[in-house]
Amino acid sequence: MVTAVNSVAQQAPVLDVMRRRQDFPILHREVHQHPLVYLDNAATSQKPWSVIEAERHYYAHYNANIHRGIHHLSQEATDAYEAVRDKVRDFIHASSREEIVFTRGTTEAINLVASSYGQCLQAGDEILITEMEHHSNIVPWQLLCQRSGAVLRVAPIDDAGQLIIEQFAGLLGPRTRLVGLTHMSNALGSINPVKALVELAHRSGAVVLVDGAQAVAHLPVDVADLDCDFYVFSGHKLYGPTGIGVLYAKLARLEAMPPYQGGGDMIKSVSFAGSTWNDLPYKFEAGTPNIAGGIGLGAAIDYVRNVGMSAIAAHEADLLAYASAQAKAFPGLSQIGTARDKGAILSFTLAGIHPHDVGTILDAQGVAVRTGHHCAMPVMERYGVPATVRASFALYNTRPEVDALFHGLAKVREIFG
Numbered sequence: 001m002v003t004a005v006n007s008v009a010q011q012a013p014v015l016d017v018m019r020r021r022q023d024f025p026i027l028h029r030e031v032h033q034h035p036l037v038y039l040d041n042a043a044t045s046q047k048p049w050s051v052i053e054a055e056r057h058y059y060a061h062y063n064a065n066i067h068r069g070i071h072h073l074s075q076e077a078t079d080a081y082e083a084v085r086d087k088v089r090d091f092i093h094a095s096s097r098e099e100i101v102f103t104r105g106t107t108e109a110i111n112l113v114a115s116s117y118g119q120c121l122q123a124g125d126e127i128l129i130t131e132m133e134h135h136s137n138i139v140p141w142q143l144l145c146q147r148s149g150a151v152l153r154v155a156p157i158d159d160a161g162q163l164i165i166e167q168f169a170g171l172l173g174p175r176t177r178l179v180g181l182t183h184m185s186n187a188l189g190s191i192n193p194v195k196a197l198v199e200l201a202h203r204s205g206a207v208v209l210v211d212g213a214q215a216v217a218h219l220p221v222d223v224a225d226l227d228c229d230f231y232v233f234s235g236h237k238l239y240g241p242t243g244i245g246v247l248y249a250k251l252a253r254l255e256a257m258p259p260y261q262g263g264g265d266m267i268k269s270v271s272f273a274g275s276t277w278n279d280l281p282y283k284f285e286a287g288t289p290n291i292a293g294g295i296g297l298g299a300a301i302d303y304v305r306n307v308g309m310s311a312i313a314a315h316e317a318d319l320l321a322y323a324s325a326q327a328k329a330f331p332g333l334s335q336i337g338t339a340r341d342k343g344a345i346l347s348f349t350l351a352g353i354h355p356h357d358v359g360t361i362l363d364a365q366g367v368a369v370r371t372g373h374h375c376a377m378p379v380m381e382r383y384g385v386p387a388t389v390r391a392s393f394a395l396y397n398t399r400p401e402v403d404a405l406f407h408g409l410a411k412v413r414e415i416f417g
């Protein structure tokens with residue numbers, strides 16, 4: 001299991017999970033008279049005090065609009081927000097702060113690339129994605145295909161939920177202009193060999209967008225090493241706030257791209273005869289941004305760096321191994337997604353019981369899991385299931401919480417006979 005994560009795990013410092021749990025106030029509440037067992041981290045993670053406090057502190061002490069104000073509060077807010085850009089740059093190893101564009105999240109970042117970069121696509125060009133993509137890395141490309149006449153191609157996965165590399169390579173051709181692929185699947189947990197795939201795509205002249213919505217909270221990310229053209233993620237899956245995310249793009253790409261949205265902050269000058277655009281990255285940041293969210297994201301990055309991405313990966317690899325062993329022994333449980341290289345996601349069905357019923361009974365015991373198609377309907381179609389139950393782990397989850405999940409599943413079995 002988890003070759004990449006395992007190799008990180010071997011040298012990783014130990015994560016003191018009980019101490020870390022103290023940092024997350026929500027973990028101390030009860031749900032239906034049971035201690036909360038939060039296993040829906042792939043949908044959104046919980047927030048440590050430092051993130052909550054960073055946002056509160058901004059609103060209580062230096063709330064002001066940024067970039068435009070000469071007054072003191074505006075300068076403080078601008079400095080704090082812009083410092084986060086440097087933090088993000090460093091966190092993902094981008095080479096310059098101009099390459100970091102703030103967005104509302106992964107979805108907006110992908111739509112930005114589809115709308116702006118997508119303008120260079122023409123009828124007959126091809127966009128290649130994979131069968132394991134989240135809807136937000138499918139639908140923007142479908143819309144772009146409708147606008148441009150480009151064609152969407154899909155690289156298939158095998159029964160374990162792994163991309164079939166030979167087929168991916170076979171689908172790359174002289175017409176492939178853009179490849180969109182996830183770093184880690186939210187429905188299956190599969191981790192793609194992104195560096196090798198980027199190299200293949202570049203060899204055939206395509207640019208690559210990597211959806212890092214899941215990976216960024218579980219793996220060290222190095223965009224320089226991956227050599228991808230675009231990397232996108234959301235703050236809220238990285239222990240940060242909702243409504244803030246990041247588009248990383250190579251500088252040359254951003255320089256060549258037209259603006260995404262028009263409005264304040266993205267312009268240098270405006271007249272009725274025409275307007276000129278601001279420098280990077282502001283050309284892509286129209287309007288007042290999510291200032292508090294950005295500041296909260298900075299606190300989240302500080303938090304995970306302090307815990308250590310490799311310690312997080314090691315801890316989660318242990319949880320996944322522990323959960324997978326119990327899953328294998330559980331009667332009637334079929335795992336969906338058994339890739340060799342896999343993040344801390346356990347997706348499954350129970351024979352004869354609808355996933356929503358499983359989720360409801362688990363919820364009554366305080367165990368929060370996700371049930372449904374996980375915004376990856378083509379993955380459900382691939383496995384011939386309407387939905388799965390998904391338990392997804394974070395740095396604060398524990399082995400006793402995994403036990404609570406399986407205790408809950410035993411109850412589901414008991415009720416359904």
Ligand code: PMP
Pocket residue numbers: 042043105106107108134136137182184185186211213214234375
């Ligand atoms: N891609 C993947 C792999 C995801 O897991 C998600 C969130 N479930 C998204 C994209 C979309 O992220 P957001 O809703 O934060 O824009």
